[in-house]
Amino acid sequence: MTAGFGSPSTTLEQRDEVESLISDLGFHPEELVFDEPWELRAFALAVAAHTSGRYAWPEFQQALASSIKAWEDSVEDLADPSWSYFEHWVNALQQVLEHAGQVDSGTLHSRTQVVLDAPANRNHHEPHYEPVAVDPALTNRTGARA
């Protein structure tokens, strides 16, 4: 996107930094695929918290690996449909923040319930069937556009 909107704040260095973090997790940056927005959000949260010094990356790596291991031990078949890489990512983020005393699980749990109970976009919950604005074509008028 161009002028006016948006905040062009991502630098190449930032991208390099993120890619090296991803490589540390054992995969190639191009293999990083997000299926849903929350996954990208969770990804960005963990990276942002790390780069602002909230925890060391190896700590996060370890927490991620142990969440994945716990899942593997809990299912009969590794093709189980409950697999979600980013769910473990969120578990890991939660764990390192709890460990650092920055988040407590009770508050997190109740706040998660609040989010679940609130209707999505509760301010904007009805269909809008007509265009919200129409800018007519010049040829449809006798004179110039108003």
Next chain:
Amino acid sequence: MSIENRGKKEVAARVKALESMMIEKGLLTTDMVDRFVEIYENEVGPQLGAKVVAKAWMDPEFKARLLEDATAACRELEIGGMQGEDMVVLEVTDEVHHAVVCTLCSCYPWPVLGTPPNWYKEPQYRSRMVREPRKVLADEFSFPIPDTTEIRVWDSSSEIRYWVLPQRPGGTDGWTEDQLAELVTRDSMIGVGPTKAAS
């Protein structure tokens, strides 16, 4: 809703809760998170919408179904999910151009387009796009619409999420669906930018 879907909703909610707690404690700011989201936001989603558009260009019957019921047509291609329950696709013609905004928040058909770009969520876009769409498209997006074309702006809400079927670029006769999909940009499906030209 399946168990997996409920589980996903819980995790998605936990992400929101975590973010809000981290921000309140001053561990992070939204801007810091957004910067990392930006790096990858183009890699989430829009390629799915592009696939749908390319198929509609190739297959008139599919196109008719898409315009009739976008959600069902996308499901044929196994594309769908939360926030894509009621999608409406608007076809661009020489006479009428369409563009999408969410006037209140950032309702967006993410199963086909991925996460909304930051500017889509910003108040300037949300209000100006309604007030002076022709000017916003020309000035802010460098995407002038001919004066002889009417512009309709549609308000996406959580109940109906609009997106745009752009016109097939010229010079693409005999192209495959995959080749065509390469020409479809995210912005062209929001109605704020062109498709790529055939080269």
